[in-house]
Amino acid sequence: MTDRPASPTPPSATGAAPHPVPSRRLLLVHAHPDDESINNGATMARYAAEGARVTLVTCTRGEEGEVIPPGLAHLAPDRDDTLGPYRVGELAAAMEALGVTDHRFLGGPGRYRDSGMMGAPQNERPDCFWQAPLDEAAGELVAVIREVRPQVLVTYDPNGGYGHPDHIQAHRVAMRGAELAADAGFRPELGGAHAIGKIYWNCNPRSVVEEGFERLRAAGHPFPGIASVDDVPGVVPDAEVTASVTGGRAAAAAKTAAMRAHHTQIAVDGPFFALSNDLGQPLFATEHYRLVHGAAGAADGAREDDLFAGTDGAADTRQHGTRIEEAAE
Numbered sequence: 159m160t161d162r163p164a165s166p167t168p169p170s171a172t173g174a175a176p177h178p179v180p181s182r183r184l185l186l187v188h189a190h191p192d193d194e195s196i197n198n199g200a201t202m203a204r205y206a207a208e209g210a211r212v213t214l215v216t217c218t219r220g221e222e223g224e225v226i227p228p229g230l231a232h233l234a235p236d237r238d239d240t241l242g243p244y245r246v247g248e249l250a251a252a253m254e255a256l257g258v259t260d261h262r263f264l265g266g267p268g269r270y271r272d273s274g275m276m277g278a279p280q281n282e283r284p285d286c287f288w289q290a291p292l293d294e295a296a297g298e299l300v301a302v303i304r305e306v307r308p309q310v311l312v313t314y315d316p317n318g319g320y321g322h323p324d325h326i327q328a329h330r331v332a333m334r335g336a337e338l339a340a341d342a343g344f345r346p347e348l349g350g351a352h353a354i355g356k357i358y359w360n361c362n363p364r365s366v367v368e369e370g371f372e373r374l375r376a377a378g379h380p381f382p383g384i385a386s387v388d389d390v391p392g393v394v395p396d397a398e399v400t401a402s403v404t405g406g407r408a409a410a411a412a413k414t415a416a417m418r419a420h421h422t423q424i425a426v427d428g429p430f431f432a433l434s435n436d437l438g439q440p441l442f443a444t445e446h447y448r449l450v451h452g453a454a455g456a457a458d459g460a461r462e463d464d465l466f467a468g469t470d471g472a473a474d475t476r477q478h479g480t481r482i483e484e485a486a487e
């Protein structure tokens with residue numbers, strides 16, 4: 159039920175025009191529908207608009223999430239337990255807003271069920287993502303990596319940004335999947351080995367987060383309360399940030415629209431938003447990363463502004479820059 163654009167293929171023997179293969183390919187691995195828009199919405203919108211192939215793998219349907227709109231409270235796991243299928247629709251709408259056509263669930267929709275916060279009884283369910291054997295789940299990702307052959311992978315830090323079991327597991331699966339995909343001896347039936355050039359972890363520089371909360375406190379906003387810096391996932395000292403990505407106003411607007419599409423999970427108000435705890439926090443149009451594998455494409459000490467910098471995709475971008483910009487119109 160997900161769109162799967164054609165794999166990279168050579169021109170056909172009949173001389174027919176080949177399916178164009180985007181030279182830049184970005185893979186993102188996330189735990190639940192909504193995480194991609196909050197963390198990487200602007201980045202995804204930018205690269206999709208530039209003609210890169212953007213592939214999202216979401217590990218669960220987020221069945222255990224809390225539901226914000228009172229009119230949809232019946233979706234909750236302790237009532238109809240239909241939040242998962244509903245969030246599949248929210249994710250599809252978010253991807254449309256970002257211009258991303260390749261989005262999939264790890265192992266297919268519903269293969270791994272959402273876990274609860276650490277210590278929650280849901281985490282004992284044998285079908286939950288937290289209980290999934292690592293190499294089995296990573297194997298599902300290996301199939302995607304070997305098909306898409308991305309130069310760049312984005313996921314969470316080892317703590318999953320804020321300690322949610324599904325986020326920690328998504329990190330483990332992403333890192334193990336990248337390792338196994340490059341190992342020609344691992345399940346060769348899943349495709350030819352592929353080594354991902356650069357791996358990034360999502361992060362938020364502390365100064366930017368603090369400044370965002372100052373803006374929020376100074377602005378009029380509708381939220382009953384304000385979150386704290388510690389509620390924001392992946393806050394790191396500024397010096398640890400190696401890449402800052404923006405897509406300008408169009409990507410920022412797309413990110414906001416994508417976050418709105420996750421309306422059971424996120425309430426957006428201008429440049430701010432709240433999750434189900436009703437605590438306002440800043441919405442960031444510039445997104446930040448730590449390069450943890452591969453060579454930086456920026457001078458020593460400088461932050462990258464392009465995740466593909468230094469990859470073979472970057473060289474292709476220069477070559478086809480005009481075409482890609484035209485495609486973005």
Ligand SMILES: [Zn+2]
Nearest residue numbers: 189190193325
């Ligand atoms: Zn999540």
